[in-house]
Amino acid sequence: xxxxxxxxxxxxxxxxxxxxxxxxxxxxxxxxxxxxxxxxxxxxxxxxxxxxxxxxxxxxxxxxxxxxxxxxxxxxxxxxxxxxxxxxxxxxxxxxxxxxxxxxxxxxxxxxxxxxxxxxxxxxxxxxxxxxxxxxxxxxxxxxxxxxxxxxxxxxxxxxxxxxxxxxxxxxxxxxxxxxx
Amino acid sequence: xxxxxxxxxxxxxxxxxxxxxxxxxxxxxxxxxxxxxxxxxxxxxxxxxxxxxxxxxxxxxxxxxxxxxxxxxxxxxxxxxxxxxxxxxxxxxxxxxxxxxxxxxxxxxxxxxxxxxxxxxxxxxxxxxxxxxxxxxxxxxxxxxxxxxxxxxxxxxxxxxxxxxxxxxxxxxxxxxxxxx
Numbered sequence: 001x002x003x004x005x006x007x008x009x010x011x012x013x014x015x016x017x018x019x020x021x022x023x024x025x026x027x028x029x030x031x032x033x034x035x036x037x038x039x040x041x042x043x044x045x046x047x048x049x050x051x052x053x054x055x056x057x058x059x060x061x062x063x064x065x066x067x068x069x070x071x072x073x074x075x076x077x078x079x080x081x082x083x084x085x086x087x088x089x090x091x092x093x094x095x096x097x098x099x100x101x102x103x104x105x106x107x108x109x110x111x112x113x114x115x116x117x118x119x120x121x122x123x124x125x126x127x128x129x130x131x132x133x134x135x136x137x138x139x140x141x142x143x144x145x146x147x148x149x150x151x152x153x154x155x156x157x158x159x160x161x162x163x164x165x166x167x168x169x170x171x172x173x174x175x176x177x178x179x180x181x
Numbered sequence: 182x183x184x185x186x187x188x189x190x191x192x193x194x195x196x197x198x199x200x201x202x203x204x205x206x207x208x209x210x211x212x213x214x215x216x217x218x219x220x221x222x223x224x225x226x227x228x229x230x231x232x233x234x235x236x237x238x239x240x241x242x243x244x245x246x247x248x249x250x251x252x253x254x255x256x257x258x259x260x261x262x263x264x265x266x267x268x269x270x271x272x273x274x275x276x277x278x279x280x281x282x283x284x285x286x287x288x289x290x291x292x293x294x295x296x297x298x299x300x301x302x303x304x305x306x307x308x309x310x311x312x313x314x315x316x317x318x319x320x321x322x323x324x325x326x327x328x329x330x331x332x333x334x335x336x337x338x339x340x341x342x343x344x345x346x347x348x349x350x351x352x353x354x355x356x357x358x359x360x361x362x
Contacts, residue, residue, distance in 0.1 A: 007245040008236055010191045015229050018199050022229075025206065034210070037218075041207050048196050048203075055189055064188040129328050 002101065005068060013071045053082035057123070058090040061097035074103060075108050076117035084125035092130070092178055095115070095159045103134075106149045112139035129179060131163075136172035143167050150174065183282060186249060194252045234263035238304070241273040244276035247302070256289050256300035257319060266304035273311070273359055276340045284315075287330045293320035310360060313341075319354035324348050331355065 005013075021044050028036045048145050054063050069078045104119075117138025124131045140146060150165045163175040186194075202225050207219045235244050250259045285300075292298050298319025305312045321327060331346045344356040 005188050007186050007191050007249060008241050010188050011195060011232070011248055012236055014192060014195050015232060019226070019229055022222060022225055026219075026226075029215070029219060029222070031191065034215070036206075038210060041203060041210070044203055045200070045207075048200055051192070051196060055193055060187065060189050065190055068188060 002065075003068075003072060005064075010068070013068070043078050046061075050081055054080065054123075057082065057125075058088045059093040059096060060090075061093050062100065065097055065100055069104070074104070074135070075113040076119050078104075078119050078121065080121040080123065082123050082125075087125050087130075088127075089130060089178075092159060094179075099158075099160075103149075106146060107136070110140055110142035110145045112141050115139040119144060127159045129177060132174075132176040132178070134159075134172070134174040134176075137170070140167060140169055140172060143169060146172065183246075184249075184253060186245075191249075194249070202260055231262055234267060235261065237267045238263065238306075239269045240274040240277060241271075241282075242274050243281065246278055250285070255285070256292050256294040257300050259285075259300050259302065259319070261302040261304065263304050263306075268306050268311075270306075270311060270359075273340060277359075280339075280341075284330075288317070288321075288328060291321055291323035291326045293322050296320040310358060312344075312358040313359070314355075314357075315353070315355040318351065321348060321350055323354060324350060327353065 021040070024040055025037055028040065049103060051067065057063070066078065066080050096179070107119065115138050120135045120137075122133040122135070124133070146167045147165075150162065150167070154162045154165075160176045160178045164178050165174045166172065202221070205221055206218055209215075209221065232248065235247060238244065247259065247261050288300065296319050299317070301316045301318075303314040303316070305314070328346075328348045331343065331348070335343045335346075341357045341359045344358050346355045347353065
């Protein structure tokens, strides 16, 4: 079940995120750490470009999922980075969105909720190929559940190929390849 | 006709607005105008609190209209300020939203599109009363159209009372009063 966000809610959450950054700037300014302020501004700009690149991949549902995921209650935090050329990936939007919802849910139910868990997604576009690196750090309590889920995914006909998956207690790496049609 | 915004579009516009503020900070930092940077941060925080107060009035459609209006092509820019106690005004949401859409449209078609036009809305809440001040500065080319529209509004039974309206060529002030049921 995915939440439907209205405009006012989206702006409230987004404002909250931005104000955290502004507070960080304010704090460092008051300590007169001007170089750190400049660094943080560069980080903010980089993060925004990244979000803008995600938008430009033209996968609206998938982008919405990534950009709003941390606003909901989950046991891990999500971050992402887009590397490579920007291209229109709209053909994958529905399938990728649905697949990620399921994957995130399996993961969310298999990890230690008292731990600081992070899932970092790197999306790399090269020529007609798209690769996804899901890099998890945290504590996976039900490794077998996660492994079996990937085993099942790998055995099924799909819009992507699982190049690799390694599920350890304290980390997991999954690599997907999508080929343009 | 009002545009329906999706989450990705809302975040794109919002990001664009925030990045303008960040650029302003960056510019002043590079000129070493630290006091100006601190001032701008205070302005940003104030603006955000204001947006948050608008949200807390619980008029979702109306809030969305104000918060997204400048993202569309119009002949005037809109700004707003909330003054007084926060209260639940949800009972007015639909009527106020519809009335503003019509008002903004009448105004948008009656002003000089080559001029720098601004509509500043001040929403004041006191006890069980809600007052709206619409303060326009710019060039109104079709004053009679705007006046006649207000004359008609005043003659009709409505959820509000028009306490005053003054339509001049280069400014307009309208004051509404809404009474809690």
